[in-house]
Amino acid sequence: MSNFTEHESLHEYCTYRTGGQARYFIRPKDTQELKTALVWADSMKLPHEVIGYGANILVSDNGYDGLIICLRDFEKTCLRSGNHLLIGAGVLLNDAILYAAEQGLAGMEALSGIPGTVGGAVKMNAGAYGTEMKDIVTRINVLTLEDGTLMERVYTNDEALFDYRKADGLLGKLVLGVDITLTPGDKDTILAKRKEILKQRTEKQPLNYPSCGSVFKRPTGNFAGTLIEQCGLKGYTIGGAQVSEKHANFIVNLGDATSSDIYNLITHVKKTVFIKTKVMLEEEVKFIGNV
Ligand SMILES: Cc1cc2nc3c(=O)[nH]c(=O)nc-3n(C[C@H](O)[C@H](O)[C@H](O)COP(=O)(O)OP(=O)(O)OC[C@H]3O[C@@H](n4cnc5c(N)ncnc54)[C@H](O)[C@@H]3O)c2cc1C
Incomplete structure (x- = not known):
């Protein structure tokens, strides 16, 4: 191989x-x-x-x-067909957004600045500024391994069972590519919106440190960052991991953090927020291996 x-x-x-x-x-x-x-x-x-x-x-x-x-090198193609884009799972979401903008296709520019591949964005139902992947995805090509047999299948948006930062219908399946539907728009307007969103993200997020973006999902009726800040945890540090001073739902690697530092800080934040507010935060970040 x-x-x-x-x-x-x-x-x-x-x-x-x-x-x-x-x-x-x-x-x-x-x-x-x-x-x-x-x-x-x-x-x-x-x-x-x-x-x-x-x-x-x-x-x-x-x-x-x-x-x-x-899958960051996987099927790196992005093709226009009418108002649709057919995008391979390994294409970076930001490259797809830029391609759509250049083509005068609107509908995904609010997702500008979300790092990751299109496959990861579908699987996570990534979203920002009022748009989620579920709003633009029409069909998803997936690969499954069932009883030792590999099968390719096309899932509809409904079958993916998209919900907040998840797509339960795609559990255990590999996203190969996606068909998204956009609407014709003015290229300069789309690019201007993209620029404004990138500016806002730079202002609000600690992009100068390694992170995974928001660590916790938004709890019903509240914001994880607000709760964490109210608990006095901004700046709280374990080893090389710190609750960001700029955005409390980000845990940043100050330079020499281990994954254990980050995990221990996640656990400390969850425990403290629960004790003080009775809200149990749920991780958005996915763990690989025995963290
Ligand atoms: C600075 C920063 C800001 C962020 N801001 C946002 C934001 O505004 N909104 C938001 O929603 N997220 C945000 N995130 C989180 C992240 O960008 C998204 O979750 C993104 O969609 C992850 O894509 P990825 O390719 O990196 O997936 P990975 O992190 O590599 O994987 C995430 C999950 O998807 C699965 N997966 C990945 N690719 C595939 C595939 N092809 N088929 C099947 N499963 C797959 C993995 O198994 C894993 O469970 C941010 C992250 C950072 C670092």
């Missing part, structure tokens, strides 16, 4: 820049390479995890004792 390595450090494959090694690691470029990797892992009875750009994961310091399938 090409693009296959052993004992690969996952530091460079997650935006936290922490974590250990993957016992086996592959960066498939197309569906055939992906299928070969999955069949191999299945035949070796190895567990596997899929990652995109790694912008919403925390990797254990002990690494992952299985196969990590990294």
Whole structure:
């Protein structure tokens, strides 16, 4: 298998820049390479995890004792067909947004600045500034491994069961590509909105430190960042991990954080917020390995 390595450090494959090694690691470029990797892992009875750009994961310091399938090089094509874009899972969401804008297609520019691949964005139902992936996705091409057999299938938006930062209908499935529907718009207006959103994100988020974005989901009727701030946790630090002074729902890596530091801080924040407010925060970040 090409693009296959052993004992690969996952530091460079997650935006936290922490974590250990993957016992086996592959960066498939197309569906055939992906299928070969999955069949191999299945035949070796190895567990596997899929990652995109790694912008919403925390990797254990002990690494992952299985196969990590990294889809950041996967099917990097973005094609226009009328008001639709057909996008491979490995395309960066921001590249797709820029392509749509250049094509005079509106509807996804509010997602500007969300790091990650299109596959990861679909799986997480990523969203910002009033738009979520569920608002623009029409169909999703997926790959499943059922009883040792690989099957490609097309899911509709309804079948994906999109909800806040999740798509339960896609559990256990690999997103290969997506068909999104946009509306014709003025290129300059779309680009201006994109620019304004990028400006707001820079103003509000601690983008100068490694992070995974918001650590916790928004609890009903409240904001995680507000609760964390009200509990006096802004700036609270464990090892090299800190509750951001700029945005309390971000936990940042000050430079030498381990994943354990970050995990311990997540646990401390959850416990403190629960004791003080009776709200149980739920993580948005996904854990890889035994964190
Ligand atoms: C600075 C910063 C700001 C952020 N702001 C936002 C924001 O405003 N809104 C928001 O929603 N998120 C935000 N995030 C989180 C993150 O950008 C999104 O969750 C993004 O969609 C993750 O994409 P990814 O490719 O990095 O996925 P990864 O982090 O690699 O994976 C996330 C999950 O998706 C799964 N996955 C990834 N690709 C596939 C695939 N092709 N098929 C099946 N499963 C897959 C993984 O198994 C994992 O469970 C932010 C993150 C950072 C670092």
